[in-house]
Amino acid sequence: MKTRVYVTLKGGVLDPQGKAIHHALGSLGFSGVNDVRAGKLIELDHDEGVSDTDIEAMCKKLLANTVIENFRIERS
Amino acid sequence: MKSAVIVFPGSNCDRDLAVAIRDVTGHAPEMLWHGESELPDGIGLIAVPGGFSYGDYLRSGAMAARSRIMRAIVEAAGRGVPVLGICNGFQILTEAGLLPGALMRNEGLNFVCRDVALTVENSQSTFTARYDAGETIHLPVAHHDGNFTADSGTLDRIEGEGRVAFRYAEAVNGSARNIAGILNDSGNVLGMMPHPERVIEAAHGKTDGRRLFEGLLETVA
Numbered sequence: 001m002k003t004r005v006y007v008t009l010k011g012g013v014l015d016p017q018g019k020a021i022h023h024a025l026g027s028l029g030f031s032g033v034n035d036v037r038a039g040k041l042i043e044l045d046h047d048e049g050v051s052d053t054d055i056e057a058m059c060k061k062l063l064a065n066t067v068i069e070n071f072r073i074e075r076s
Numbered sequence: 077m078k079s080a081v082i083v084f085p086g087s088n089c090d091r092d093l094a095v096a097i098r099d100v101t102g103h104a105p106e107m108l109w110h111g112e113s114e115l116p117d118g119i120g121l122i123a124v125p126g127g128f129s130y131g132d133y134l135r136s137g138a139m140a141a142r143s144r145i146m147r148a149i150v151e152a153a154g155r156g157v158p159v160l161g162i163c164n165g166f167q168i169l170t171e172a173g174l175l176p177g178a179l180m181r182n183e184g185l186n187f188v189c190r191d192v193a194l195t196v197e198n199s200q201s202t203f204t205a206r207y208d209a210g211e212t213i214h215l216p217v218a219h220h221d222g223n224f225t226a227d228s229g230t231l232d233r234i235e236g237e238g239r240v241a242f243r244y245a246e247a248v249n250g251s252a253r254n255i256a257g258i259l260n261d262s263g264n265v266l267g268m269m270p271h272p273e274r275v276i277e278a279a280h281g282k283t284d285g286r287r288l289f290e291g292l293l294e295t296v297a
Contacts, residue, residue: 012227013180013225014180014183014225014250016180016181016182016183016184016185016223016250017181017185020185061142062134062138062142063134065135065138065171065178067170067176067177067178067225067226068178068180068225
C-alpha cells in the first residue's frame with residue numbers, strides 16, 4: 001500500500017529556494033509566474049495495518065518540521 | 077571538567093572541538109558515537125559538533141536529532157547539564173526540540189564561509205561569561221543552512237528573555253533579526269552557527285573563540 005506525504009513550507013516562512021527557482025524561470029524567459037514555493041514529496045510503501053494516525057505521527061516526529069512546515073497525507 | 081563530543085556519521089568538526097575543549101580545560105573529552113545510549117557519569121559538558129550529519133538528508137540535523145544518544149542528551153539538558161551545539165550541532169538541537177526555531181537555507185542560497193563580526197548580546201550565560209555584553213568579536217562561519225527562522229512571537233520571547241547570545245553585526249545568511257546563537261529558557265543549552273573552536277590559539281589568526289571554552293571551564297567546574 002502506498003501513501004504520499006507532501007511537505008510544504010508554512011505560509012509566512014520565506015522560501016529562498018522557491019525565490020531562486022522563480023528568478024531562474026524569469027531568466028529563461030517564462031513570464032507570468034507570480035511566486036514559487038518548493039516542497040518535498042515523500043512516498044511510503046507500507047503494510048495495510050499502518051493507520052492514518054501512524055502516518056500522522058511519522059509526519060510530526062520526523063517527516064516534517066512543524067516549526068516551519070505543513071504536511072498533507074494522500075493515501076492511495 | 078568531564079565532557080563528551082558527540083560523533084555522527086558526517087560530523088567533521090568533532091576533532092577540532094575536542095582539541096579546543098582539551099586545550100582549554102586540560103581534559104580530553106570522550107568521543108561518543110551517536111549509537112550509544114548513555115552519557116558518562118558526572119558529565120559537565122555535552123558538545124554537538126558541526127559537519128553534515130547523515131549528509132543533511134531530509135533536513136539539516138533531522139536524522140541526527142532522532143539518534144539514540146539524543147534521548148540521553150535531552151534528559152541531561154533537562155537536568156541542567158550544559159549542551160553546546162555548533163553549526164550542524166545547532167541545527168540538531170533545534171530539530172531535537174531543545175532550542176526553538178529552525179535553520180533554513182541561507183538567503184541567496186550561497187554557502188557562506190568566512191569570518192564574520194558578531195555582537196555578544198548576553199554575557200551572563202555559562203557559555204558567554206568571559207565576554208562583555210555589547211562586545212564585537214570575530215568568528216568564522218561555514219554553512220549553507222544558517223538562516224534562523226521562528227515565528228514573531230517566539231522571536232519576541234527569546235529577545236525579551238535575553239536568550240539571544242550572539243547576533244551578526246552584518247547581514248550573513250538572512251537570519252531573523254540577525255540571530256547567530258540562542259540559549260534555551262534555562263540558559264544551559266546554546267546553539268550557534270559560528271565556530272568558536274576554530275579560533276582558540278594564536279596560530280589560528282584570532283583567539284575570540286577561546287573565551288567561550290574558558291567561561292565554561294569557570295562556570296561548570
